[in-house]
């Protein structure tokens with residue numbers, strides 16, 4: 001089997017941007033956010049369990065998860081959040097694993113997981129973890145600009161993620177995304193060469 005590496009980092013650190021750069025160079029990307037989205041889209045595998053646990057009103061007319069309603073619910077209710085995660089996380093893990101081990105021409109696979117270290121279910125089967133890093137102020141500025149969320153909301157999300165220092169300590173490789181996209185591209189290319197040669 002070709003090696004699989006994790007790619008993680010705090011919100012707005014640049015994970016998706018970095019993943020796209022690796023993909024352009026020929027890495028296979030398995031994106032757990034995309035998997036989660038598919039599981040909760042119309043006819044998604046998680047929809048029956050969500051309907052059973054939360055009721056019909058959390059499923060929109062098209063059969064997909066009513067995201068705004070669920071977001072409001074899990075934001076104010078830790079039990080609901082835990083129930084939703086208990087449905088989604090095992091399915092996401094299973095699908096990420098099977099996508100990551102499926103045959104591929106790519107030299108290696110990157111599994112993008114925002115809460116990789118926090119979840120505790122990825123590190124044991126990955127060959128290493130790449131962390132995308134930048135200062136918190138930069139994370140906030142990028143996320144506010146991209147999403148339109150206000151600063152307080154972004155800080156609240158960051159408070160639920162691991163500390164920057166702890167994340168860096170657990171990294172096998174660090175991509176420093178404090179500069180230009182050209183600087184980012186250079187780091188990705190250098191790391192891609194090393195990962196491809198292993």
Ligand SMILES: Nc1ncnc2c1ncn2[C@@H]1O[C@H](COP(=O)(O)OP(=O)(O)O)[C@@H](O)[C@H]1O
Pocket residue numbers: 009010011012013014015016017018142143145146177178179180181184
């Ligand atoms: N080095 C960079 N220079 C300029 N903009 C960047 C850079 N890195 C990321 N961005 C922008 O910041 C935002 C957040 O990046 P993104 O890759 O979506 O982060 P994440 O997936 O970690 O939340 C995006 O709008 C992205 O285009």
Ligand SMILES: [Mg+2]
Pocket residue numbers: 015016017
């Ligand atoms: Mg992203």
